[in-house]
Amino acid sequence: MRRRILLSVALAGVTTWLVAWGLAVCIPMQGLPFEQATSPIVPDLKWRWVVSHYHATGSCLLSAFRQRHPPLWFSDYRNDPPVLDKDGTEWRAFAERLPAWAPMEFSRAEESGPWEKEVVARGWPWLAFRAEMLSFKAEPDEIGGAISLSSRFFDQSLPCWPLWKGLLSNVLVYAAAWWGLLGMLSWSRGRIRRVQGKCAACGYRLYGLKSDRCPECGADVSPSAGTPSPIRACDSRDRA
Numbered sequence: 128m129r130r131r132i133l134l135s136v137a138l139a140g141v142t143t144w145l146v147a148w149g150l151a152v153c154i155p156m157q158g159l160p161f162e163q164a165t166s167p168i169v170p171d172l173k174w175r176w177v178v179s180h181y182h183a184t185g186s187c188l189l190s191a192f193r194q195r196h197p198p199l200w201f202s203d204y205r206n207d208p209p210v211l212d213k214d215g216t217e218w219r220a221f222a223e224r225l226p227a228w229a230p231m232e233f234s235r236a237e238e239s240g241p242w243e244k245e246v247v248a249r250g251w252p253w254l255a256f257r258a259e260m261l262s263f264k265a266e267p268d269e270i271g272g273a274i275s276l277s278s279r280f281f282d283q284s285l286p287c288w289p290l291w292k293g294l295l296s297n298v299l300v301y302a303a304a305w306w307g308l309l310g311m312l313s314w315s316r317g318r319i320r321r322v323q324g325k326c327a328a329c330g331y332r333l334y335g336l337k338s339d340r341c342p343e344c345g346a347d348v349s350p351s352a353g354t355p356s357p358i359r360a361c362d363s364r365d366r367a
Contacts (some may be wrong), residue, residue: 131306131309131310131313134305134309135302135303135305135306135309136298136302138301138302138305138317139297139298139299139300139301139302139304139305140298140301142301142305143250143255143297143298143301144255144256146185146251146255146297147185147249147250147251147255147285147286148249148285149288150185150186150249150250150251151186151247151249151276151283151284151285152276152283152285152292153187154183154184154185155245155280155282155283156181156183156186156188156282157280157282159181159182159183159186160181160182160183161179161180161181161182162179162180162221162224163177163178163179163220164177164178164181164217164218164222165177165194165218166178166218167218169190172262174193174194175193175194176191176192176193176194177191177192177193177194178190178191178221178225178229179191180221180224180225181282184251185249185250185251185252185254185296186230186247186249187226187247187248187249187254188245188246188247188248188282189225189226189229189244189245189246189247190242190243190244190245191243191244191245192242192244193242193243212274223345226248226254227256228248228254228257228290229246229248229259242262243260243261243262244259244260244261244262245259245260245262245281245282246258246259247273247281247282247284247286248258248260248290249286250290250293250294250297251297251301252295252296252297253290253292253296253297254290254293255289255290255293255294255297256272256286256287256288256289256290256294257272257288257290258270258271258272258273258281258284258285258286258287258288259271259272259273260273260281261286263361270284271288272286272287272288273285273286273287274287292318326341326343326344326346326348327346327348328341328344328346329341329343329344329346331343333348336348337355
């Protein structure tokens with residue numbers, strides 16, 4: 128019983144990791160449904176954050192980039208959101224819907240701070256692992272908790288930092304599934320062994336055995352335990 132529990136938990140942990148990484152490889156975030164909002168303008172610096180929230184089954188991406196207002200370059204106009212949130216109402220409602228596992232500080236935007244932030248999370252049925260990236264103008268990108276598969280698309284990286292609530296919940300779900308599957312396999316194997324006149328626990332041949340206990344493992348092999356009688360199980364070679 129203990130061995131089966133440990134094996135179920137170990138397989139559940141591996142399954143949780145493989146599912147999260149499989150989603151990262153198979154479901155790119157580009158082109159998925161998203162919602163977008165702009166933060167209030169940072170005083171003095173005239174900066175604001177434009178935040179996009181991508182979400183799909185088992186996947187979530189928060190992408191935020193800093194934008195000067197009013198825009199100075201053509202690229203700023205091109206990236207301008209279709210609706211400008213002047214009084215902050217839309218932003219507050221949007222910020223309340225952001226997941227708690229991706230804390231982002233949007234009230235400050237120093238000139239030397241990150242130009243863009245991205246946080247991605249994967250997992251099913253709950254998000255279990257996350258990774259993040261900070262982009263700077265004059266410095267290399269800082270990537271944390273990720274195994275990068277593409278130099279162009281951060282959202283396709285394999286996240287490694289655990290989201291403990293989702294991780295433990297997924298492990299419990301998968302452990303229950305593995306427990307049931309291993310139980311079915313164990314029952315089927317024991318059934319086949321009994322039909323073949325063997326011990327259901329260890330597979331020892333019981334032909335001609337007079338005892339109600341398996342000499343190999345000590346399991347109960349009496350007819351009441353579901354094991355065929357040693358006399359009926361004897362074949363012609365044993366009788367000879």
